[in-house]
Amino acid sequence: MNDPKPSDLARALSQTIVGQHDVVEALLLALIANGHVLLEGPPGLAKTLACRSLAAALDGAFKRIQFTPDLLPSDIIGTRIFDQRDATFSTVLGPIFANVVLADEINRAPAKVQSALLEAMQERQVTIGLQSHALPDPFIVMATMNPLDAEGTYALPVAQMDRFLAKIDVGYPSRSEELAILDRFAVADTQPLHSVATLADVQGWRAQSHRVHLEEPLKRYIVDIVLATRETQHDAIDYGASPRATLAIANLARAKAMLDGRDYAVPDDVRAVAKLALRHRIGFNYRLTTANVGPDRVIDDVIAAVPVP
């Protein structure tokens, strides 16, 4: 039997998720590039289903954490509990110890809870008491946010947004996709997905993507794009992307090339992933709203001003 490929995973996901090809591809890219993703979109657009399906297709441990204002850091990372019978403390690991963690509505929890999660994302280990515990590998956090209902939410600080490799904007399905949803799910629940790849396969894909070649002009192109976000005179941008964006674009472009069956990246790969890495790292101001254009439109303008190598 042939080793499973990322495209097999994409095919499996398309059995449960109607349309949303960009979302599925972005999830795969983040998985291959070993990064965490932030999904933003209105309720009911299969954000949770996509994360759950990905975990099921990978045969990995999946945990969902519903973020609420009364959530505590220990509810995520775990805590030490005193056992009265033995008169000792024992450690209970939190739901973050899973391969795929869905942090649902991450902006509903206060800053200290968000910080606990994001620190774990960065360090890939958590410390409970005096003992450090490594998180499983692969470990991917998929956090969701709802852009429509901002009351009672805690905006993610810029530094913490930066920890996410990619931000995926989940949009409404097309008319034909909506009809397909009606046909498929109106009378039946989603069929459970069988695993098509193992966690070891994911590690193999990551190693393969590290070997994807980035030619020097392409590296310069990535840097030029990131610099353009800082140097642009666009009046809707307050500040540009950090150097983490440069690394994120490079890693995502490598993953994209690998997903397309190439062992070298081309400018199209960079273009395809740039918005994923940039849209949550650029500081937009109120003019974005008054001009009635989305962040993607502004990023498109910035990228278009950078000559393709």
Place this chain on the structure above:
Amino acid sequence: MTARSRASIAAAIAALVIACVGPSARAQSLQRLTITQFTLASDTATPTLEVPFHLLIVVRVRERIGELDTLDLPVLTSLELLGDERHLSSDASGTLYRETITVVAHHTGTITIDPATLDAIDARDGKAKRYFSNRLTLTVRGGALAPLRSGGAAILAGAVFVLRVAVVLAGLLCAVAIVVLLFRRRSVPEPVPAQAIVHGSEAPRDPRDDLRDALVVLRAEPTRANALLARTHLRATVGATDDETLADVLARAACDDPAMALVLRNLERAAFTYDADLQAAIAAAVASLEHAIT
């Protein structure tokens, strides 16, 4: 001190002054350039005896310049110079200088053409440098005069001898003429005949001609830089703008031609693939480009 010895001392001082001042004056007159390509190529690796062919010198610099006056052509002792056409075009990415020399060979055998040289101040470090193009080796094949050499008759041998002497003399004359030409060109940089240089703005070349030239260069010297040059000309041919990627270009109706789409993909690969795959990528690009052009 006699008048003769005074004259000798004056001449020595003058020579010393020229030796000291000459190079610095020349260095001061050099252009500040960032040279990204400097190649010498031929439209055929095996020219035929007495059949004219072309040598192509391509210089690409990042700066926008109006002339390139410190380029020295190789001395073509084995070839007769028939013509010389220069073309200079500038755009946002810099300047492309192309010189096409029409020559003819009067001898069969292998000819090695020395590199062309270009003196300039390297804009990256401010130092005066002499740049060299690649060396070119051609094999001249027998043409109409070949049977004379295979004949055993004394008359034919005599005729060949006379012919050879004439060719050698002609070659020497050519060499002298070239040296004189080069000397005049170096000493007087400005008066390049206006009609000899066709500026891009005055008479734009067909992008397909540039593409053909780039193919010649890529075939002669299969490097990544030349693949990038061919890719640039191909993009110009299909009307790609600076902000368009391959996917954008292929999405346009102008690229419905599958042969052209294949060339675009192959040159994209040659431009960005890893070194171990480069030669295979260039070979594929050259093959598809030849097919698409013809």
